[in-house]
Structures are given as structure tokens and as C-alpha cells.
Amino acid sequence: MRLDVSRRDFLRTGGALVVTFALTPSRSATTPTNSTPKTVAADEVDGFLAIDARGRVTVYSGKVDLGTGLETALTQIAAEELSVPFDHVTVIQGDTALTPDQGITWGSLSIQNGGVQIRQAAATAREALLAEVAKAHGVPRESLTVEDGVISSAAGGKRWSYAELVGGRNLNVKLDAKAPLKSPKDYTIVGRPVARRDIPAKVTGQFTYMQDFKVQGMVHARVIRPRALKASLLTWSDAKARQIPGYLRAVRIENFLAVLAHSEWAAIKASRAIDSTWSDWQGLPEEAQLWDYVRGTDVVTVEDVQKVGDSAAAMKTQGARLVSASYDFAIHTHGSIGPSCAVAQYRAGKLTVWSASQQTHLLRQQLANMLGVQPADVRCIYLEGAGCYGRNGHEDAAADAALLAKHTGLPVRVQWMREDEHGWDPKGPPTLIDLRAAINHDNRVLSWESAAFIPHKPKETAVPLLAAELAELPREAVAFPGNISQSLGIPYTIPNIAARARWLSQTPFRPSWIRAPGRLQNTFANEGFLDELIVMIGADPMEFRLQNLNDPRGTELLHRLTTLSDWKPRRSPARQDGAVVKGRGLSYVKYELYRTYVGIVADVEVDKASGKVSAHKFYVAHDCGLIINPDGLRNQIEGNVVQTTSRTLLEELQFDRSRVTSIDWASYPILKFPDVPQVAIDLIDRPTEVPWGAGEPTAAVVPAAIANAIFDATGARLRSVPMTPAKVLAALQGVRSS
Amino acid sequence: MRISFNLNGRPASISADDAQMPLLYALRDSLSLRGPRFGCGLGQCGACTVHLEGAAVRSCVIPVSAVAGRTVVTLEGLGTPTHLHPLQEAFIAEQAVQCGYCINGMIMQAAALLRTTPHPSEEQIRTALAENLCRCGTHVRILRAVKRVADQMA
Secondary structure (H helix, E strand, O other): OOOEHHHHHHHHHHHHHHHHHOOOOOOOOOOOOOOOOOOOOOOEHHHHEEEOOOOOEEEEEOOOOOOOOHHHHHHHHHHHHHOOOHHHEEEEEOEOOOOOOOOOOOOOOHHHHHHHHHHHHHHHHHHHHHHHHHHHHOOOHHHEEEEOOEEEEOOOOOEEEHHHHOOOOEOOOEOOOOOOOOOHHHOOOOOOOOOOOOHHHHOOOOOOOHHHOOOOOOEEEEEEOOOOOOOOEEEEEOOOHHHOOOEEEEEEEOOEEEEEEOOHHHHHHHHHHOEEEEOOOOOOOOHHHHHHHHHHOOEEEEEEEEEEOOHHHHHOOOOOEEEEEEEEEOOEOOOOOOOOEEEEEEEOOEEEEEEOOOOHHHHHHHHHHHHOOOHHHEEEEEOOOOOOOEOOOHHHHHHHHHHHHHHHOOOEEEEOOHHHHHHHOOEEOOEEEEEEEEEOOOOOEEEEEEEEEEEOOOOOOOOOOHHHHHOOOOOOOOOOOOOOOOOOOOOOOOOEEEEEEEEEOOOOOOEOOEOOOOHHHHHHHHHHHHHHHHHHHOOOHHHHHHHOOOOHHHHHHHHHHHHHHOOOOOOOOOOOOOOEEEEEEEEEEEHHHOOOEEEEEEEEEEEOOOOOEEEEEEEEEEEOEOOOOHHHHHHHHHHHHHHHHHHHHOOOOOEOOOOEOOOOOOOOOOOOHHHOOEEEEEEEOOOOOOEOOOOOHHHHHHHHHHHHHHHHHHOOOOOEEOOOHHHHHHHHHHHHHO | OEEEEEEOOEEEEEEOOOOOOEHHHHHHHHOOOOOOOOOOOOOOOOOOEEEEOOEEEEOOOOEHHHHOOOEEEOHHHHOOOOOOOHHHHHHHHOOOOOOOOOHHHHHHHHHHHHHHOOOOOHHHHHHHOOOOOOOOOOHHHHHHHHHHHHHHHO
């Protein structure tokens, strides 16, 4: 290791200055006297970590805290691996000038990939410092230990602190994938329910959300959205807006039309005072014919995502019963409580954009492409917004602000209104899944086939920026919908399986990922259809799964769930009389067939007269390997259950031939307190295993558990999300008439 | 025009071009408060909730002129980092936050409930918070936090 003294002054400030930088745009990541910027290389320890002269550690994370508690968890990981006190670690998130590109904050990978990378950087740093001390002082490496950021020798006496050893200098050491990790039995910070750092400020109004951020001279903008998704702007006038005190001007670039004002309220009023006319566009399918539209869409390619044995031949087995069903899952919106917001400043050829983007490095590329500038001249800085649960409108608000800032030379804040967020953020695409199976005369499932109708994936993982589309500027041709064929395969030992993605040429709305994209829809279909087979066989849902798993962790999880939920062998449907009937449903996933295991039991009540379903209690058994923060994990699991109950029972985008019509919380309702379920959780901690993700997997099992419980209660099979009272009543009618 | 009112126990005064401007923008933009948050502008989600004469109201749909001469309390006035309100303490103790964007409304709505109903049942808490939306699904913890205070007061 070589300590680079020449950069000492810069890096001493590195840890402290950048914290304030996020709030003080006049400062830069490079100080005037030191021209070398901090490295953001993901193969350098200095990319991820800095240790200052007081021994305080700064972690640079490309993954960002979206309200999930990630900041606290990453702090725990780094503090643990470096053996420094928790309070001595600060995390800088998602700043293209300071943090390595660790990919989009998605897919439940922030701990699994992002945290593990930071852990390895910390282990590399610790080992390098230990080796340095051993060499410089001629003591055996094995005799050295670290505690609270101080290395000491077993021989006693000598102590060397990280503060003295590094003291703000670069470590100049490559990240070593083989640097030994601390033994989990020595953990004192990881695995503990450490209180989240951000919560005190959030409950007292002291926290700086993106929506609170201001720069000097900032003006407020609102974008006037087209009357239809692809309508062209024909005429516009701001004559009335000019009467509003504080109004500055309008900006029109092709179909992008925005107003700027000195105050936020003036910008809102001006946006309502603009007269505009738009071309007629009615390119959306009829909402009532959505599933015909999806089924009729051209298939670009068919991909086998899981193939075991010969399912087609097995379907023809003599005497086998053939079963088939179709499952559908509605279009959903992200529904952030705080609409997207961004601030952009364009000065001397350099663009700085503050946003709540989950993908600042990718956003930088997209903004540079849109505006025809070099990525090196764009800096994107993350500030936490309201939860987004995927790629919502944050990046689009950033593009609105960047376009306006470059066009006017003014620092611009764009705050989306509620109708912008509900109407214009990208949507979770409609998903249709056909399933069929063959059951042998001895009640074994011989063959399983599934086909998911889902919008195809381009190579790039970006969703085109709305401003680029409206202003007709360079952008990606196709939106990435998320890795939505994941979890279409099943974890069971059925001898013949063919799971296929039918990648479609188009989908009605600009698609993107929303929490557990594809895994949610696919697991709903898989676990719902499996329950149909179990009913035909006359088996117990828990016993059937246990018999068809060859996976000790999965088996242990289901045993734990049996105990947690006091599961008793049952055959559905339970025969009941009465106006309100009770049911219990089970669902299970091994996420993406290789990681986090979740099993869930739902207890529901169905009001047979109204069709209303109340999901009042869930039991969750969860195994994501090593647990970093058990309380943070519980918070994520609870959130997954409640949010996905909302999605399952209530949520469905509404639209006409031109535009989204569910543009507020009245037309797109979500679950409210009176209907919120209780959640009981059993966490399986495996300290010696790798830490897998937990931000999504529990979501995947919720819809089928509810559907299976409704069947258990009533004999009515729900194969369509949302499970509205109207659909439940129709299914109940089907039971009575059959 | 100038509009004067009592804000968090102190006199406050702002100049407004428009008497119809929602109180939320006066609080956030003119008075630089961060407790009340913009969520919908329609009075549907509760993120902007403040107390007007002790009652929980939606500041995004109340014209600023309506508070002239009256008393407004925001999350900042309810308690401070050094003198936390029991609800703020309880939300920290229960870690009842995910993104936290809705939490202002949850605390302000619950504080108004506890003023009139010091020992609410869980059902009363659920009913009182019914028009406060949370998207992260933090509800089970929010319920625990409010119950914690209700039990302490019992």
C-alpha cells in the first residue's frame, strides 16, 4: 500500500465537505487547489471509502436509500467490517462525482450487491492497514487485532489508529475480492436492530427531502401535459398567465410546454392559465378489451426461461387429466405519496441535477444524450424523495428541470403535481399468463407449462425520459420494463416443466419496474394455479409443497411457517355457511429460483353479499441469509405485505383511448388504515450465508395467498388482480351455477 | 396583502399576492417550514396536515387568508429534536417510518385525535387515520406508535 501524501489536504476535506455539498451547490467535489477529483472507480477501495484525520469513515454508495433503511444498513456493514464505531461512519449516496456506479437501486440488490461490494472494500482496507502496520513495525500480522478503529498488538503496548495511519490520505489499493471477511461470530453491529439514522429528523420536520431542496435564484416550473399521451401541441398562449404576479415566461420545445415563475404558487396558477390546443390522439386500446389487446399483440420472440424434461410429451400421457387457466394482473402506478421533484442548474457548460433518482449514473448518461452534452459535464446528485418502489417519475422530473435549466440558464425546480405523477409516471405493464398442467392417475403432477405475455426488454436498462419524448430530443427507442420474466419458473420437483416468456412488441403505456416486477405477477399465477392443482388432487397445500421441494432451506422455511401460522392440514374449500366466510391461503417463493425464500399464510374474510375481501392477518416466514438489521428487515416485510395487499385488492389503472383517467387518490384508491392487515413474522437468520435482498420478495407471495384464501373460504377462484368486489361476486356466481 | 397569524406559538406574518394561495405554500415557501408536505394538493392524502385552532386540517386546500388572526401549529411546533412530543418519541421508538413522507400527517392527525380522545381504541385510531395515506405500508408500525402513546396516557 502507498499512502499518497500529496492529496492529503483534498481528502481530509473529502469526507466532510461533500456532506454539505449536497446542500450547497456553489462548492465542488474538487477543491480549487487540488485538481484531482475523488475516484469513483468500483475496483478501488478509495472509490467506496475514505478515512479522515479523526478516524471518521465516509462510505460512498452508488445504491441509494429509497426509504428502506439502506443508509443505516450500509453504515452497519462498513462499521462492522472496519471495526469502527457505528457513529463514526457517514454514507454519501448516489452522487456521480463521488460514488461508484453500482447499478440501479432495484431488484432487492442494495445489500446483496451494493452492501457486499462495500463490505469487501472495507475488508480490503482493514487488511491493507494491518499488513502495513505489520511490515512497518516488524510485528506478525497474526498478532494484530482491530477494535474501535485502533490496531493493537497482542504483545501489548503499541497501538496504531486508522486516524494516524490514513488521516485523510488515499489508500491507493485495489479492491480485493479475496480479502478475508470478519467472522460472523465476532459481529457486534451487523445483525443488531440498530435504530435508523434518518428517523429523528423525519419525525420532527428537520429532514431535507428532495422537495425541500433550494438553490439561490431558483425559479419554479410546471409542465403543461398534453391532452393525450402522444398528442401534438397545435397552439398555445400565455396571455392570461402574464397577469399573474411573479410569472416569468413559458418555454415551448415541440410538444414540451412549461411555465416558469418566481414563486411556486405563481407557477401553479400560470400552468392553469395557459391556453393550449392539442391534436386528437386515441392510440390506446379500449380499457374493457385490454386482455384481448395483450393477447393479440405481436410476439417479438419466445424465450424458454425454465425447461425441465419434455412437457409437451408429458401432456399427452394417457389417462392424465389436463388443466388450464389464465391469470391476469392489472396495470399499476407507483403511487409515490410525494410527487416527483428535481432541481437543475446549468452554469458555464456544466449541468448539475439534484433528484431522487434511483439511478444517478444512468440518469447522467440519459440527460447528456438528451441535451447533446458530454456526460463528464453532467453531475447528478441524489436526495431522498418519497418512496418510489421502482422507476417512477423522479428521472422524468429531473429531465424536465435539466431541459428548462439549459434552455433558460436559470436554476429551475420542477415539482410534479399529483395528476402528473398518476397520469405520466411509467406504469407496471399489464401481464397475462396462461398455464396448463397434466395430472397423472396417481395424482402426481406430471407436466407444467406457462406462457407469460409481457413487453419485450431492450438491451439498455433505461426508460426513455418523458421530456426527451415531448421535446423530440434523442432518447432510447424502447423502455426497459424490468427483468419481468424472473420467477416465472417454479421451485418444485415436477418432472416436466416449460416456462416461456412471450416477449411482446408493445404495451399500452411506457413500462417500467414496480416492486417485484414480473416476479409478483408470475408468482401470483404460479402459486394460484398450483393451488388449483392441489385442490384437484385433494391434497393439503403445505404438505404438497413440502413433498415437491428438494431444497432443505425451503423445507425448513415451510416447517417454520407451519408453526408460526399454526397451519393444520386442510382441503379447500372449507364448507361454511353464513354471510361472511373465512379462509386461509398459502403461497411460497424462492425468489428468482436462487435467492430469498418466503412463505406466507393469509387469513381472509369474504362478505358474500358485497364481494368485499378483508385480508386481516398474514404470517410470513423469511430467509434472506445473513440479516444485517432485523428491525429494518421486518419493516420491509411489513411494507411489502401491506402495499401488495393494496395492489391485490384495489389497484387498477383506468384510462380512455387518449390518456390515463385515474389521476388522483379517489380514482386510484390504495389501502387505508381500517383495512390494514396484521403481520406476524418469523425471520430465519443465517449469519454464515451471503445476505440476499428483502425489498421485494415478500411482495411476490401476497396475491396468490389472498386468492387461495378466497377459494378456501368460498370455492371461488380469483385469477385476476385486482380482486375487486365485482370480480369476487362474479366468481361466487360461477360457483353457485356450477 | 399581509396576513398575520400565530405560528407554532409565535407571531408570523407573510405577504401574499393571492388570498386564495393554499396555506401549504405560505408555510413551505414563505416561512421555510418542512413539516407540512405537498402530496396531492387535493386534500386526499394528508401529507400536508397542520393544526388550525387545534384541529387537524389539510393545508393544501385551505386558503392562506383563512388563517388570519388564528393559531397554526406544524410538526415543528408540536415538538423539536430536543423536546420531542410523545408521538414523535413513539414514532422513533417503534421505528415507524419508511420513506417518511406521510409521517408529518400521521403525527399531526394522531395528535389531534389524542387531544379529543386521550385513550383511543385501535379501531378509533384506524378510523381517525383513515384519510391519511401511506404508500410504503408503514401502517402497522404507525398503529403501534400511536397505541404506545395512547397506552402511556391511560
